[in-house]
Amino acid sequence: MIGQAAAVIPSGVSPDGMTSPDQAAVSVRNLDVRFGDGENAVTALSDVSVEIKAGSFVTMIGPSGCGKSTLLRAIADLVPASEGEIVVLGHTPADARRDRNFSFVFQEATLLPWRSAIDNVRLPLEVGGGGTVDDGEPARLLEVVGLAGRENALPSELSGGMRQRVAIARALVTKPKILLMDEPFGALDEITRDKLNEELLRIWQETGTTIVFVTHSIPEAAFLGQQVLVLASHPGRVKEFMAVDLPYPRRLTDRDTLAFVEISAHLRRLLEEC
Amino acid sequence: MSVVSQDSNVRPAGLFEFAERVRYRLPVVAAVVGLLAAWQFIVWFFSIPTYMAPSPIDVVGAFRSNGWMLFSNFWPTLYEALLGFIFGNAVAILLAVWFVHSRLAERAFYPIAVFINTIPIIAVAPILVLIFGNGLAPKIIIAALICFFPTLVNMVRGLKAVSPATLDLMRILSASNGEVFWKVRLQSSLPFLFAALKIASTTCVIGAIVAEWIGSNFGLGALIIEATYNFRAPLLYATVFTAALLAVTLFSLVSFAEARLIHWKTPDAH
Ligand SMILES: Nc1ncnc2c1ncn2[C@@H]1O[C@H](COP(=O)(O)OP(=O)(O)OP(=O)(O)O)[C@@H](O)[C@H]1O
Ligand SMILES: [Mg+2]
Numbered sequence: 001m002i003g004q005a006a007a008v009i010p011s012g013v014s015p016d017g018m019t020s021p022d023q024a025a026v027s028v029r030n031l032d033v034r035f036g037d038g039e040n041a042v043t044a045l046s047d048v049s050v051e052i053k054a055g056s057f058v059t060m061i062g063p064s065g066c067g068k069s070t071l072l073r074a075i076a077d078l079v080p081a082s083e084g085e086i087v088v089l090g091h092t093p094a095d096a097r098r099d100r101n102f103s104f105v106f107q108e109a110t111l112l113p114w115r116s117a118i119d120n121v122r123l124p125l126e127v128g129g130g131g132t133v134d135d136g137e138p139a140r141l142l143e144v145v146g147l148a149g150r151e152n153a154l155p156s157e158l159s160g161g162m163r164q165r166v167a168i169a170r171a172l173v174t175k176p177k178i179l180l181m182d183e184p185f186g187a188l189d190e191i192t193r194d195k196l197n198e199e200l201l202r203i204w205q206e207t208g209t210t211i212v213f214v215t216h217s218i219p220e221a222a223f224l225g226q227q228v229l230v231l232a233s234h235p236g237r238v239k240e241f242m243a244v245d246l247p248y249p250r251r252l253t254d255r256d257t258l259a260f261v262e263i264s265a266h267l268r269r270l271l272e273e274c
Numbered sequence: 275m276s277v278v279s280q281d282s283n284v285r286p287a288g289l290f291e292f293a294e295r296v297r298y299r300l301p302v303v304a305a306v307v308g309l310l311a312a313w314q315f316i317v318w319f320f321s322i323p324t325y326m327a328p329s330p331i332d333v334v335g336a337f338r339s340n341g342w343m344l345f346s347n348f349w350p351t352l353y354e355a356l357l358g359f360i361f362g363n364a365v366a367i368l369l370a371v372w373f374v375h376s377r378l379a380e381r382a383f384y385p386i387a388v389f390i391n392t393i394p395i396i397a398v399a400p401i402l403v404l405i406f407g408n409g410l411a412p413k414i415i416i417a418a419l420i421c422f423f424p425t426l427v428n429m430v431r432g433l434k435a436v437s438p439a440t441l442d443l444m445r446i447l448s449a450s451n452g453e454v455f456w457k458v459r460l461q462s463s464l465p466f467l468f469a470a471l472k473i474a475s476t477t478c479v480i481g482a483i484v485a486e487w488i489g490s491n492f493g494l495g496a497l498i499i500e501a502t503y504n505f506r507a508p509l510l511y512a513t514v515f516t517a518a519l520l521a522v523t524l525f526s527l528v529s530f531a532e533a534r535l536i537h538w539k540t541p542d543a544h
Contacts, residue, residue, distance in 0.1 A: 073442075076446060077445075077446075078442055078445060078446070097445075097446060097448055098448050100448075102446075103446070104442070104443070104446045106439050106442070106443070108437075108439055110437065110439045110440050110442075110443050112440070112457070112458065112461070113538045113539065114461045114536075114538040123457070124447050126453075126457070127444065127447050127448075127449040127450075127453040127457060128447040128448035128449045128450070128453070129448065154539075155538075156538060156539040
């Protein structure tokens with residue numbers, strides 16, 4: 001991969017004023033990402049700086065094409081930074097990837113259709129020097145995501161929601177410190193999405209993993225996140241990094257409370273300005 | 275419900291299933307019988323001479339009286355077609371794997387493969403006979419050539435038919451190229467491969483027979499030529515049926531292997 005353009009950045013530029021590096025799961029400093037060169041160059045992200053605390057749940061929202069996926073993919077070493085720096089648990093994204101520090105959940109479940117549910121969950125243990133033997137963790141995780149008894153089902157025999165649950169179990173099997181999720185429930189119906197939202201919060205509280213979650217849905221962003229990162233487009237940049245001061249555990253019915261409605265309204269106003 | 279009565283329920287169900295299956299096959303069986311009867315009737319009604327078009331009964335007679343001749347010429351053709359199938363497809367698969375791993379190799383050799391494919395097989399056959407003589411070798415090579423190209427094209431497509439998201443996933447997992455190949459690409463290519471193998475299973479027989487037409491004194495192809503020149507129409511028809519039977523058998527074997535190996539369906543998006 002073409003090198004991380006590692007410009008030396010003065011410390012203490014994070015928007016929320018946090019400077020302690022050992023508290024950050026991900027810190028992004030003055031990140032630019034450009035695609036193509038010359039006349040066709042597209043600036044997907046421009047001067048993005050953000051600090052994500054270890055163990056926190058951050059949701060990311062913004063207009064379509066503003067660079068949410070690009071930011072997540074840059075953190076995951078799928079897209080190189082053109083300018084600026086990304087530090088994942090004190091390492092470069094590439095090293096963090098090789099150390100299995102993070103997992104990624106895509107919008108599509110991306111299961112291998114010839115593998116049963118449990119064999120799909122085992123995949124990360126079999127490749128990339130995972131080398132770990134199945135110690136019963138895949139079966140336990142399928143139980144955690146509510147798929148006990150469907151271990152041997154093929155993806156074609158599962159519903160869209162069930163497939164996404166398998167994908168989440170697969171992401172958890174490496175015991176990642178960071179879970180990067182790019183619209184993981186975007187293709188699901190609202191009822192399934194609500195249910196998985198609640199379950200994801202439960203998993204987050206049980207595992208203590210850091211979650212960065214991209215979504216198009218304002219209620220989802222507000223319901224899940226401790227903080228909501230709002231991105232604006234042309235070029236992609238940070239509009240606001242907003243705290244959601246609602247206590248956990250959160251219930252789906254909490255979305256009807258005044259506090260929640262006010263936060264949603266605020267987010268909606270921000271997005272209109274983008 | 276007691277166990278005994280449950281048990282007695284099984285048999286009528288099995289019988290019913292069998293009857294269902296027969297009923298499902300009935301139209302095609304009736305159609306074949308009807309066509310044979312029509313053929314027999316037309317030959318009889320118009321008094322068509324046997325050397326021009328034999329009746330089904332004449333063909334059955336040819337199978338009886340020339341059984342040994344058909345049998346002994348069946349084996350060389352089977353041998354050539356099968357070896358051609360194996361070599362042609364093996365080379366195609368290996369080349370496809372190479373092409374997918376080396377863009378340079380693909381750019382260098384893919385156009386050559388396309389060019390070879392445009393040469394009519396009938397035109398290549400005499401050249402190969404000149405080089406390799408009258409034995410089995412040129413026939414196997416022609417059968418292999420005819421299998422080669424569809425398999426190469428399909429296998430390259432199949433090995434590349436992995437979604438970008440799946441490749442992203444493998445990258446996140448830090449999977450090596452070899453792991454991506456063995457865990458993902460190979461299985462993704464199987465449906466494409468079998469589509470090509472099914473074509474090859476019938477064309478390899480065509481390749482062997484065409485090769486036998488050009489200077490050969492054995493095999494079903496040689497028998498077809500001989501029967502034609504001697505106006506032995508019933509034998510000609512019996513030979514053609516034997517060749518078709520060979521192709522159908524190979525096709526069925528490939529289909530059986532496919533059903534065995536590919537037990538999954540690609541789930542649709544959501
Ligand atoms: N591989 C690529 N090559 C070229 N341009 C790209 C590439 N990936 C993204 N872009 C461009 O970068 C910009 C940001 O894309 P990105 O996918 O990050 O947006 P997004 O916020 O995730 O959008 P959506 O909400 O629709 O998923 C877009 O203008 C897009 O066209
Ligand atoms: Mg996106």
